[in-house]
Amino acid sequence: KAGVTQTPRYLIKTRGQQVTLSCSPISGHRSVSWYQQTPGQGLQFLFEYFSETQRNKGNFPGRFSGRQFSNSRSEMNVSTLELGDSALYLCASREGGSPLHFGNGTRLTVT
Amino acid sequence: SQQGEEDPQALSIQEGENATMNCSYKTSINNLQWYRQNSGRGLVHLILIRSNEREKHSGRLRVTLDTSKKSSSLLITASRAADTASYFCATEGSSGGYQKVTFGTGTKLQVIP
Numbered sequence: 375k376a377g378v379t380q381t382p383r384y385l386i387k388t389r390g391q392q393v394t395l396s397c398s399p400i401s402g403h404r405s406v407s408w409y410q411q412t413p414g415q416g417l418q419f420l421f422e423y424f425s426e427t428q429r430n431k432g433n434f435p436g437r438f439s440g441r442q443f444s445n446s447r448s449e450m451n452v453s454t455l456e457l458g459d460s461a462l463y464l465c466a467s468r469e470g471g472s473p474l475h476f477g478n479g480t481r482l483t484v485t
Numbered sequence: 486s487q488q489g490e491e492d493p494q495a496l497s498i499q500e501g502e503n504a505t506m507n508c509s510y511k512t513s514i515n516n517l518q519w520y521r522q523n524s525g526r527g528l529v530h531l532i533l534i535r536s537n538e539r540e541k542h543s544g545r546l547r548v549t550l551d552t553s554k555k556s557s558s559l560l561i562t563a564s565r566a567a568d569t570a571s572y573f574c575a576t577e578g579s580s581g582g583y584q585k586v587t588f589g590t591g592t593k594l595q596v597i598p
Contacts, residue, residue: 416589
């Protein structure tokens with residue numbers, strides 16, 4: 375089976391812009407979670423989607439949003455980018471109680 | 486917010502030595518997992534231990550869990566240079582009726598050949 379695929383791998387944006395990141399989970403996995411990783415804060419949980427419904431959300435401002443499509447692919451959107459949004463954004467998929475399977479992330483740099 | 490705190494934050498050992506990393510958490514859990522991350526890449530699952538288990542082995546890995554102390558440890562025996570990576574503990578527990586996985590702060594391990 376193909377692993378979790380995240381696109382793009384790298385992204386450079388300017389403050390105030392918005393960005394959309396994409397995640398294709400492992401085939402058959404209905405749960406997709408997003409994490410933000412920064413050197414200072416470690417891995418912070420953003421949200422989890424299951425069968426197109428958000429079922430968990432972390433403590434992030436409303437500028438961070440996501441969605442999941444019927445084929446389980448997920449996107450996350452960050453509007454009005456701030457310098458502090460620079461991070462590695464990781465997507466992980468799972469099915470049932472299995473461990474998380476991570477993609478290699480999207481490295482977002484906000485200038 | 487972080488559920489788990491790991492120590493040490495960084496660890497440097499010689500090849501062949503054992504490496505021990507500790508994780509402490511705050512709330513009740515269903516299971517605890519350990520992941521590995523090579524620089525700039527995604528995390529890879531290593532081992533899962535359920536809340537009713539005390540010890541688990543997988544190859545050169547040994548994980549212990551003490552739910553009364555809310556702590557876990559990961560032991561890597563006979564380390565290799567290829568073990569150089571960051572290691573994270575993650576706790577899974579109930580949140581809003583669903584299971585949520587929350588990560589610790591990680592331990593950066595360097596194995597010197």
